[in-house]
Amino acid sequence: MTQHGKTDSSSSISARQVTKTVTTGEGKLQILQPISFEVMAGESIAIVGASGSGKSTLLGLLAGLDETSSGEIWLEGSPLHNLDEEARARLRGEKVGFIFQSFMLVQSLTALENVMLPAQIAGLSDPKGRAEQILDQVGLSHRAHHYPNQLSGGEQQRVAIARAFIGQPKILFADEPTGNLDAANSGKVEQLLFDLNKQNGTTLVLVTHDDELAARCQRQLRMHAGELSEVALKEAS
Template identity: 80%
Template sequence: MISTRKITKTVSTSEGELQILQPISFEVKAGESIAIVGASGSGKSTLLSLLAGLDEVSSGEILLDDEPLHKMNEEARARLRGEKVGFIFQSFMLVQSLTALENVMLPAEISGLDNAKGRATEILELVGLSHRAHHYPNQLSGGEQQRVAIARAFIGQPKILFADEPTGNLDAANSEKIEQLLFDMNRDIGTTLVLVTHDNELAKRCSRQLTMQAGVLTETTAPVTAVEEA
């Protein structure tokens, strides 16, 4: 489902080149659930963005469902994301001029899915926000915005779901509800789940755990398939 070979990410700063990710190679099988853990600033979110095609690698190769992300321009990556990928952003990334319902409907409408409004309404009910469907993001709490973002990621039943701190802004009750939705999707429709989290209990629910430290990825559970390469 996901295959990477020696991917790196380097950015230019006022002090010169900064290498955020060291060469990383690893595999994610279809239907797996993977947790990426590590300290803030270790490169977790950068790696997630590269895997989802939201950013470009500096070097190396990424195959996403056998398609070469590293060879695609932004238009091609956007097409692939629309067809196969869901992404839960830590910072929500909601469209401020759209209601909660319209935000959830948006990817379904872009992808041409039938009954986008009906699907969105059902998913908002699942995340406990049907009563806030016609509110705008600035009328919602941080936790409510997070649940809208999660509902938006679910609507297309993506083959691959990437989640950056999916429960970071939620209270205990809503965290449990969202975690269950994540793993239900993983189990029931075979969605491959790759998430970044500081929540050790959430990480333990995944089939594998990987650790990022200073741009290096290592496997912390199961046979080693994630390697660092110098």
């Protein structure tokens, strides 16, 4: 980190003393204890831990989908913690891709239209051409005009990955990206994530219960009762 409250230029994500507290019928519940860590540009990180440990909450905060209770999050040099919802949405559109476990495809749009959507919203040139190209990359050119309910779970997740990558985001967040898939499709989706990560130099931060998927990342961080710790560092090959 540098002085004057900014992050090192090699940091893609910087979290400083980040907490999350919610109010319940029984009072305040602290979901995240103070968390601080850095993610370097192009790095792949797996966040692991039991259900209810705070993994998805942390991922949502890092992606700007939710607000911290305290602390700072810097995303590609921008102070996420100081931005309102409109500014966070703009930053997400420019810098972030997000893959959900439940795919989150628009049911009334074809695969091609689903992938085009973020590019159209962002005002990128030739959204159709971009979408066709990335659908080809994920092996779904032949399914471009099918609707989500006509696609298998593995195909839907590949469409979701294509949609997340169409804007060539600096950072990709993935919440249990293989959680709803069988072993064969999990393997395909897993390989695709790392291939696109490598090709685009995209920072990859994923939440997973899949030990094999986590082991492919350069670092693993474990959430336990709202606290974060480093559990493994992949040896250089």
